[in-house]
Amino acid sequence: MSADGLPARVPAGRQDLPRNRAGEALSFWTDMQKLLSPEEIAVSASGEGSTNRLPAARVFADRAARLRTLAEGHAMGDFLLFAARLAQAQQTLLDRRPPAAPPDSAWLGRCRQHGMPPLDAQGAPLPADWRDVLLALAAEAAPHAPAGLQQAVGELRAVPAARHEAVARAILRADEQLADPLELALAPLAGAALQVLWTARALALQPGDLPAGFEDSLCPACGSHPVASIVRIGDAGHGVRYATCSLCACEWHVTRIKCVPCHNTRGIAYLNLEGGAGALHPAVKAETCPECRGSLKIVSMEKDPMADAFADDLATLALDMLVDEAGFHRAGRNLFLFMP
Ligand SMILES: [Zn+2]
Ligand SMILES: [Zn+2]
Secondary structure (H helix, E strand, O other), X not given: OOOOOOOOOOOOOOOOOOEOOOOOEOOOOOOOOOOOXXXXXXXXXXOOOOOEEOOOOOHHHHHHXXXXXXXXXXXXXXXXXXHHHHHHHHHHHHHHOOOOOOOOHHHHHHHHHHOOOOOOOOOOOOOOOHHHHHHHHHHXXXXXXXHHHHHHHHOHHHOOXXXXXXXXHHHHOOOOOOOOHHHHHHHHHHHHHHHHHHHHHHOOOOHHHOOOOOOOOOOOOOOOOEEEEEEEOHHHOOOEEEEEEOOXXXXXXXXXXXXXXXXXXXXXXXXOOEEOOEEOOOOEEEEEOOOOOEEEEEEEOOOOOOOOHXXXXXXXXXXXXXXXXXXXXXXXXXXXXXXX
């Protein structure tokens, strides 16, 4: 058993890796240089042994289904149901889009060599149709929006495009400077629109297109922060942990019992929501790091095979309060969630 109480297993095909005392395969990438040799790039380009997972084509529909399940009997049930509607609308828009063109191979090669995200969110121009996606999402979600959001959704078309763009830029840059109430109200919709666009682009990639093996704190596809991490089961390698991107839904391998933001492995501890009859939401724990004082959630499919990093994160905001009270800050970023 590992320190987080979850059995540590080595995925098939990774038995040759060095292990730590818990028997978990140690990352052989940790000491890797950021510059890869041509041979390594060739292996990476083949997708063989890739440590990254591209999003599923039905990622938003799966998320919506999970949110609906989590909403039942939940204190924040209305909010979770709205999030489910928004996720379902995201799936509809994603399905309607023609497949995105993959980036050119020379660019992908350079990104793999230097460990750069090919779909960089920070500096990239906004896709030309991004506002159309935003307005379409707003139209779908408006009838179900909570009271606080209803007015902002209603006024959306009257808001100048430049202001929408400023919100989108702030989200892509992970700039937490949104303070204006209207911008805050618009942020989840803008975030949802950007997720559709970046997930569509990620779906045009092959796993081997992404820089692999850096075990970074940011997404290898788009450079965004993770929403949470997930311990997967099945074909992804049983018990293997991945960080899930808050923007494009790609996942990258991260070692267990290791802080994702700062890579520290000492003094890692776990918090969960205790109820009268044991853990209230047993599939979710918050991993806390004494080094950077950050905390990223771990969502375990071993505990609940239907768990989803994004949805289960939204349903466990009470755990974030516990984390805050214990003196840690939330490291995960959820684009449906913006606080003044
Ligand atoms: Zn990403
Ligand atoms: Zn840390």
